[in-house]
Amino acid sequence: xxxxxxxxxxxxxxxxxxxxxxxxxxxxxxxxxxxxxxxxxxxxxxxxxxxxxxxxxxxxxxxxxxxxxxxxxxxxxxxxxxxxxxxxxxxxxxxxxxxxxxxxxxxxxxxxxxxxxxxxxxxxxxxxxxxxxxxxxxxxxxxxxxxxxxxxxxxxxxxxxxxxxxxxxxxxxxxxxxxxxxxxxxxxxxxxxxxxxxxxxxxxxxxxxxxxxxxxxxxxxxxxxxxxxxxxxxxxxxxxxxxxxxxxxxxxxxxxxxxxxxxxxxxxxxxxxxxxxxxxxxxxxxxxxxxxxxxxxxxxxxxxxxxxxxxxxxxxxxxxxxxxxxxxxxxxxxxxxxxxxxxxxxxxxxxxxxxxxxxxxxxxxxxxxxxxxxxxxxxxxxxxxxxxxxxxxxxxxxxxxxxxxxxxxxxxxxxxxxxxxxxxxxxxxxxxxxxxxxxxxxxxxxxxxxxxxxxxxxxxxxxxxxxxxxxxxxxxxxxxxxxxxxxxxxxxxxxxxxxxxxxxxxxxxxxxxxxxxxxxxxxxxxxxxxxxxxxxxxxxxxxxxxxxxxxxxxxxxxxxxxxxxxxx
Amino acid sequence: xxxxxxxxxxxxxxxxxxxxxxxxxxxxxxxxxxxxxxxxxxxxxxxxxxxxxxxxxxxxxxxxxxxxxxxxxxxxxxxxxxxxxxxxxxxxxxxxxxxxxxxxxxxxxxxxxxxxxxxxxxxxxxxxxxxxxxxxxxxxxxxxxxxxxxxxxxxxxxxxxxxxxxxxxxxxxxxxxxxxxxxxxxxxxxxxx
Numbered sequence: 145x146x147x148x149x150x151x152x153x154x155x156x157x158x159x160x161x162x163x164x165x166x167x168x169x170x171x172x173x174x175x176x177x178x179x180x181x182x183x184x185x186x187x188x189x190x191x192x193x194x195x196x197x198x199x200x201x202x203x204x205x206x207x208x209x210x211x212x213x214x215x216x217x218x219x220x221x222x223x224x225x226x227x228x229x230x231x232x233x234x235x236x237x238x239x240x241x242x243x244x245x246x247x248x249x250x251x252x253x254x255x256x257x258x259x260x261x262x263x264x265x266x267x268x269x270x271x272x273x274x275x276x277x278x279x280x281x282x283x284x285x286x287x288x289x290x291x292x293x294x295x296x297x298x299x300x301x302x303x304x305x306x307x308x309x310x311x312x313x314x315x316x317x318x319x320x321x322x323x324x325x326x327x328x329x330x331x332x333x334x335x336x337x338x339x340x341x342x343x344x345x346x347x348x349x350x351x352x353x354x355x356x357x358x359x360x361x362x363x364x365x366x367x368x369x370x371x372x373x374x375x376x377x378x379x380x381x382x383x384x385x386x387x388x389x390x391x392x393x394x395x396x397x398x399x400x401x402x403x404x405x406x407x408x409x410x411x412x413x414x415x416x417x418x419x420x421x422x423x424x425x426x427x428x429x430x431x432x433x434x435x436x437x438x439x440x441x442x443x444x445x446x447x448x449x450x451x452x453x454x455x456x457x458x459x460x461x462x463x464x465x466x467x468x469x470x471x472x473x474x475x476x477x478x479x480x481x482x483x484x485x486x487x488x489x490x491x492x493x494x495x496x497x498x499x500x501x502x503x504x505x506x507x508x509x510x511x512x513x514x515x516x517x518x519x520x521x522x523x524x525x526x527x528x529x530x531x532x533x534x535x536x537x538x539x540x541x542x543x544x545x546x547x548x549x550x551x552x553x554x555x556x557x558x559x560x561x562x563x564x565x566x567x568x569x570x571x572x573x574x575x576x577x578x579x580x581x582x583x584x585x586x587x588x589x590x591x592x593x594x595x596x597x598x599x600x601x602x603x604x605x606x607x608x609x610x611x612x613x614x615x616x617x618x619x620x621x622x623x624x625x626x627x628x629x630x631x632x633x634x635x636x637x638x639x640x641x642x643x644x645x646x647x648x649x650x651x652x653x654x655x656x657x658x659x660x661x662x663x664x665x666x667x668x669x670x671x672x673x674x675x676x677x678x679x680x681x682x683x684x685x686x687x688x689x690x691x692x693x694x695x696x697x698x699x700x701x702x703x704x705x706x707x708x709x710x711x712x
Numbered sequence: 713x714x715x716x717x718x719x720x721x722x723x724x725x726x727x728x729x730x731x732x733x734x735x736x737x738x739x740x741x742x743x744x745x746x747x748x749x750x751x752x753x754x755x756x757x758x759x760x761x762x763x764x765x766x767x768x769x770x771x772x773x774x775x776x777x778x779x780x781x782x783x784x785x786x787x788x789x790x791x792x793x794x795x796x797x798x799x800x801x802x803x804x805x806x807x808x809x810x811x812x813x814x815x816x817x818x819x820x821x822x823x824x825x826x827x828x829x830x831x832x833x834x835x836x837x838x839x840x841x842x843x844x845x846x847x848x849x850x851x852x853x854x855x856x857x858x859x860x861x862x863x864x865x866x867x868x869x870x871x872x873x874x875x876x877x878x879x880x881x882x883x884x885x886x887x888x889x890x891x892x893x894x895x896x897x898x899x900x901x902x903x904x905x
Binding site: 151152154155158159161166170174175178182183241265295296297298300301302303304305306372379382383387417418421422426428432599608667 | 715754767798823824826827829830831834837852854857858859861862871874877884885886887888889890891892896898899
């Protein structure tokens with residue numbers, strides 16, 4: 145993975161010193177809270193319901209065992225013994241103090257980490273495919289471009305106070321694992337017929353109050369020109385994005401208002417003036433970064449068949465080992481290797497994405513032992529050991545079970561994506577964690593879950609959509625109605641190449657109705673599916689009505705009519 | 713400080729930070745006229761401050777007047793761009809203005825509104841303006857570094873800002889990872905061919 149040089153390290157160290165001074169001025173009263181707020185947000189520090197929350201960047205999801213040990217250390221020294229992996233490849237600490245933050249950032253800087261631009265109205269931490277560099281379906285390893293753009297966007301002065309937050313996702317594989325079309329800018333990397341690296345640019349996607357899929361505004365952009373093109377794009381947004389209404393300030397509203405064609409035309413017009421300038425990337429810069437993303441020292445191994453791998457387990461354990469292999473182990477580019485997803489979604493015990501100090505330390509050891517010391521964080525809030533020898537999967541599985549990160553529920557109904565919700569977040573309208581817990585408890589039977597197959601269930605505690613409910617096959621959104629917490633259900637959302645925004649099925653439910661509603665929806669699927677048809681296909685075939693009728697079958701109480709669909 | 717509401721408040725001292733120079737303070741000689749009640753006309757330049765920054769929208773309507781042209785050429789009138797002024801839409805006027813304006817300014821209605829960062833970048837990149845660009849309005853200590861990098865070289869801080877703290881902002885970082893008006897990114901600056 146990428147290793148900081150003198151420039152990177154100096155920048156991060158000086159950023160810590162700058163923030164230390166800003167915090168000191170806040171504490172001595174010379175900086176007002178209102179004026180400090182954007183400064184702390186641009187360094188990942190939120191003020192939440194109970195305490196400050198610090199969001200630390202895991203750029204494009206890649207990190208190493210040493211960094212994970214530091215994450216554990218911070219959880220121990222400054223927090224309450226755990227960290228929370230988010231839906232955007234960050235880790236959050238929910239209980240830090242303002243006074244401690246500069247010291248935490250200094251600890252992070254020692255292991256080449258930071259919290260720069262993990263919040264605020266600026267270019268956020270760039271996300272990518274958690275299987276970058278190892279996925280079997282990859283056209284282009286996106287990590288060099290991710291790193292080049294991380295550096296380009298870090299402390300970019302012109303775009304420090306955009307109308308609203310700005311999120312990049314970068315994909316280089318056939319299957320999209322980045323929710324590319326739900327980002328302010330989605331960069332799809334490919335090779336042209338001459339074998340040169342080019343990018344297609346999508347703009348104006350996003351979730352939130354107005355979910356929209358991004359529009360293709362540029363094709364075949366040579367990789368070197370990304371900085372000039374993105375400068376033009378962001379400049380148009382910075383100048384003309386709405387600033388009068390928080391809910392209409394994202395780039396998607398501008399792109400929609402202008403039309404994608406007109407937006408693209410304005411960007412081209414601006415780009416003409418700097419497309420040949422030395423803001424662009426050079427081959428030397430590529431080489432400097434790309435040398436860190438070479439393949440690790442893979443052994444020359446024979447590819448094992450599924451059955452051969454299963455047979456490495458003791459006979460008594462083969463059935464459950466096979467189940468884990470099927471759900472949590474993914475194919476790899478290199479023969480004899482596989483990628484393993486460690487599930488941070490135990491049933492009903494902790495928040496999706498939480499890891500304790502003990503787990504973090506143990507997982508760091510597993511990374512060292514089985515995967516060249518590297519890890520990845522997925523936007524589904526799980527962790528990946530990307531380079532595991534197939535012959536060691538059984539051993540790893542046994543170790544992972546001890547840490548309770550081996551539940552074979554990846555991609556299943558209980559692999560719930562959820563934001564921290566009203567238990568922590570001061571933006572939330574409703575709690576999301578108890579809903580996740582209740583659903584996991586209701587659907588605790590692994591045989592049944594396994595039979596149901598791929599279903600994504602995403603929960604957001606408010607319309608900001610951090611829990612990505614819009615792209616869940618089943619989405620749950622917390623809404624506030626006259627001070628009460630209600631939950632709106634959407635169906636039909638999907639991430640990936642067939643990305644779709646889910647549809648609201650109707651009036652909201654009370655929290656305690658949600659498990660029954662889920663049961664009704666799932667029973668309908670089971671009754672109606674053809675053979676191995678996944679949930680999303682059954683839904684598409686039947687349409688919303690069948691599921692809607694089932695969902696409201698025993699609804700306790702009619703919610704007031706005005707609620708459905710507050711997306712506008 | 714003027715008693716009229718037509719004036720945008722600014723610190724008594726302006727912070728100058730020329731490209732390739734060092735930051736320093738100098739007395740603020742410029743009145744920043746907001747022209748919010750247009751009927752009043754230009755402020756009195758005979759008494760008190762003798763130089764005035766006028767809004768670009770006012771300049772659009774009054775730049776033909778001989779008296780205004782004369783005062784601009786005499787170094788007494790500069791213009792300031794509001795955050796929503798579209799310099800590109802009025803490119804001809806900006807090009808003409810480049811010949812006579814002693815300085816230009818860009819306004820921050822509130823510190824967290826970054827539009828004027830792009831205004832300054834456009835003036836430097838596209839209009840090739842080499843004269844002074846001053847940040848005015850809600851200009852706070854923690855915007856100085858960003859402002860200096862996009863193209864501002866003087867800052868009319870909000871009156872309550874501490875100039876000693878402000879002066880220290882510009883050398884917080886010795887490296888950068890993207891080009892700016894002041895310098896190439898560190899990698900290009902150190903690996904010159």
